[in-house]
Amino acid sequence: MDAVTNTVAISCALVVVLCAWKMVNMVWVRPKKLEKLLRNQGFKGNKYKFLFGDMKEFSMMIKQSKSKHINIDDEDEVLPHVVAFTHQSLQKYGRSFITWMGWEPRVAIMDPEMIKDVLMKLNDFQKTRSNPLLKYLATGLVTYEGDQWAKHRKLINPAFHVEKLKNMVPAFHLSCSEMIGKWEKEISSNGSCELDVWPYIQALTSDVISRTAFGSSYQEGIRIFQLIREQSVYAMEAVMSLYIPGSRFLPTKRNRKMKAIDHEVRNSIKSIIHNKLKAMKAGEGNYDDLLGIMLESNSKVVEQNQNQSHGMTIYEVIEECKLFYFAGQETTSSLLVWTMILLAKHQEWQSRAREEVLSVLGDQNIDIDGLNHLKVVNMIFHEVLRLYPSFTQLARKTVKDITLGGFSLPSGIQIALPIMLIHYDEQLWGSDANKFKPERFSEGISKATKNQVIYFPFGWGPRICIGQNFALLEAKIALAMILQKFSFELSPSYVHAPNIVLSLQPQYGAQLILQKL
Template sequence: MTIASWGLKLLYVIWWRPKTIEKKLWKQGIQGYPYKLIHGNIKELIKFAEETESKPMEEQPHDILPRLNPLLHHLVSTYKKSFVIWYGTNPRVVIMEPNLIKEILENKSGDFPKPEINSFTQLFVTGLASYNGHKWAKHRKIMNPAFHFEKIKHMLPAFVSCTEEMIGKWRKLVDFMGSCEVDMSAEFQNLTGDVISKAAFSSNFEEGRLIFLLQKEQGRLFLESQMSINLPFLRLLPTKVNKRMRHIHKEVGSLLTGIIGKRVKAIKSGDHNDDLLDMLLRSNLNELQDQKENSNTAMSLEDVIEECKLFYFAGQETTANLLTWTMILLSMHSEWQDRAREEVMQVFGKNKPTYDDLNRLNIVNMILLEVLRLYPSTSLIRCTYKETNLGNLSLPSGVQLFIPLYLVHRDTEQWGEDAMEFKPQRFSEGTFKDAKPYFPFGWGPRICVGQDFAMLESKLALAKILQNFSFQLSPNYTHAPYATVTLQPQYGAQIILHKLGQGDKGRQLQVQQQLIV
C-alpha cells in the first residue's frame, strides 16, 4: 500500500467518516458538540470534569450527574433525550427513551450488538459480556448451568465463611476501641475478591487471590488506556501502560492455564468440587461429549480463561460497589437501616442465615434494588454495524448507543418528582411495578447471568453486618461518586461501626450531618 493510499485511509477515518455520520445524525435532530479532528469531544469532557470535580455536592446528594459526567449533564439539560458525544472518532448517541432502550435490549436479530473488542479490552477481560452472535449463544448455553439457583445455593457456605472472617475482624476492633472507622470500599473489595476466589477456585484459593490482584491492576490500566486518542496503531506502541498490560495478560493466562489443566484432570479422574470453575468445565465437557462431530459447540482453553477473568470483574467489582453504596445510603438514611435490622432479627435473629432465610428478606431486597437504581455499577453500550432503524431514527453504521443508567433511573417523567430521593418502598412489589425503566443487570436475552449470585452474596453480607453492628458516616467521608471502570466513591467510604445499641446516640446526632467535602 502506497503512502498516498495510507494518507487517504487515515483522512477517511479521522475526518470524512465522522463528518458524514455527524451530518446524518444532525438531520434527524441528534445533535451535540460538533466533531473535532481526532479528539472529538474529549477536550470538552476533560474541561468540564476539571471544573466540577473539586466542587462539593451541597444540595441533593443523590443528584450525582453534575459531578459524575458534567459534559453529559450539560448536554442532557440542552437536548433532553437523544444527542451525540464524540469519543475520539467514535460517535456515541445517548438513548434515554424507555421504549427505545427496550427495543435495543430485547432485539434478538443482532441489530444492536456489543461494540467490537479492541486490543486493550482483549488484554483486560472479554468473555460472555463482550461476545456477539454464535459465540455469545454458545458461551451462554454452557455457562447457564453453573449459575442455576440450585448450584448457587451450594456456594452459600463459601459466602458465609468469607463474610464471617470480615465480621470477626471488625468485631475485634469494635470490642477493643468501642467503635471503629472502616473504609467500606476497600473492605468490600477484599471480601468479594475472597468470595469469588473461593466460589470460583475453591481448591486453588491462593492462586485465585493472586489473579484477583492482577486483574484489579489491569482494570486500572485499562481505564487509563481509554482516555488516550482512539487510533488502533497507538495500541502497538511500547508504552509503559501497554507493556504492563501485556505482562499481566500473559501472567494471568499462565496461572489460569495451570489451574484449569489440573482441574480437568481431576474431573476426569472422578474428583468433584462445587465451585464455578468445576461447574463450567463439567458443562463444557458435557457439550463436547454430546457434540463429538462438531467440537465448535464447546469452549476452547482460551475461552475458559476469559470467562474466569470475567468472574473476577463482574463477580467481584460490581458486588463490592453494591455493598459499598448500600452502607453509605443506610448511613445517610438511618430509618431504613433500623427497618432492615429489625427484619433480619425477626427472620433469623442471631442464627446463621440459610438460603431460604435470605430470600425472605423483603426490606433488605427493596433496599438493594433502590441502591442499584441510584448507583448502578455501570451503563450499557451497544452499536450498529450497518444502517439500522431504531424507532423513528435511521442510524448509520459505526454508531455506539449509550444508555446511561444513572440518568435513566432518575428520569422524573418515569420515576416521579422524587426520583432523586432514596425510597426503597418503590420496590415493595418487586422490579416490575408499573413497568419502570430499570436495567441494573441489563435486559432481554443478554440479562446478566450472575445476577442471582450477586444478590445472594449482597443479602448475606448486609444481613451479617446488621446482625452485629449499627453504623454511621464518618466525618472523614466525602460524597464523591466517581466513574472509573465502575461507579465508585472517589475518596473511599469511611463508616463508623458500633456495637448494637451503643451507636444509636452517635447516629442520632449525625442524622442531619452535612456531608464533608
C-alpha cells in the same frame, strides 16, 4: 528496467493515495456526513472536532470530578459529579443528543421503547468494538456476539442455576464470617470503632469469588486480584484517551504494562484450570465451584456432539475465568459499599432492614429460604442499584441500516444507553427521582417502572448479566450478617466522592462508625 521502476513507483503512489484517502474519510468525510444526517433528524450535540471529537472535554471533566468531592446531602450534585459530560450534554441539548468518541458519533437514547428494542434485538444492535486494550482486562461472554455468545451462554448457564447457587451459600457465609470477625477485633472497649469498610468489602467479594469460582481462598488468589485492580486503572486511562488504530502495538509504558499483567494473570489462571482438570480426571475434589461446573458442562457438550468445536478451548475458558474475577468482584463490592453508605445516612431504613433480618432469620442463622423473604432488603438493594449502579452506561452499535423510534440510523452508529441518567430522570421516575426512597420498589420492579425499560443496572433482555442472582445473593447474605452484628453511621471523616474506575466506587473509601450490638 525504467518501465518496471515506473510501475512500482506508480503502484506505491496509488497505495499511499488510497491509504491517505481512507484515513481522511475515516477522520473527516464520514464523521461530517454522519453529523449532517443525525442533525437533520433532530439530534443535537457539540460540532465534530477533527480527530478528537469530544474526548478532550470528556477527559478533562473526569479529571475535574476526581479533584473534588460533593455533599452527600445534596442529591442534585451526584449526576454532574459522576457522569459530568453526558449530564451536561443532556442539560444543553435535550434527550436526543450526540457525543463524539473521537471520530465516532454516539447517539444517546432515553426513550423506554427504543431502549427495549436496542436490548432485545441482538442481531441489529451489538456490543461496540471499544479500545482493543480493554481485552487485556476481560473479554469472554460479555464481548461475544452471535453463535459464539449463544454457545458460551449455554455452557456457562448451569454454573449460575439457582440450585447451584444454593450450594455456594456456605462459602458466602464463611467469607462473611471472616470479615465480621476482623471487624469485631477492631471494636474498642466501648463497643464501637471507626473503620474504612471499603477495603474489607473488596477483600470479601474477592474471597467469595476465589472460593465459589475456583475452590480456593482470597489469599491464594490475592495476586490475581491485585493485578486485575491494577489493570482496571490502566483500562480506565485507555477509555479516557483517543485510540489510534494500531497504537496498541507501540511499545509504550502502558501497553507494555497491560500486556505483562495479562500474561501473568493468564498463566496463573491456566495453572488453576490445569489443576482442576487433573483433579477431575483423577476423580478427586468436587465440581461445585463455577470453574468445575463450567468445565463439566463443556466436557458433556463435547462428548455428546463428538466435536471439540461445540465446546470451549482452554483460551476461551481462561477468558471466562478472567471475567469471573473482574465482574464477580466489581459488581458485588460496589453494591455492598453503596448500600452501607446509604443505610449509614438513612438510619430509619437501616433499622427497618435489621428488624426484618432479625424477625426472619434471627440473630445467628442464614438460610436460603429465609433470605427469599427479605422484602425490605430487596427494596433497599433495588434503590441502591438505581442511584449508584455499578456501571453507568451501556453501549451498542448498529450492524446494518435501521429505523429506531422514527430515526434512520446507518450501519456502524454507536448507541449509548446512559443508565445513570435514565435512573435519575424525573420524567420517568417522578420529581423525587434523585431521592433515596426504597418504598418505590415495595410492589416490585415492574410496578415501580410501570413495565417500562427504565431500570437496568444489570442490563436487560437476553444479554442480562448472567451473574445477577449470584451478586444479589452474596450481597444479601453479607448485609444480613452485618445487620445482625452491628449498627453503623457515617464517620465525620467520610468524604462523598463517587468515582468511576470502570465500576462506581467511593474514591476516598467508606469511613463508618461501627457499633457492636
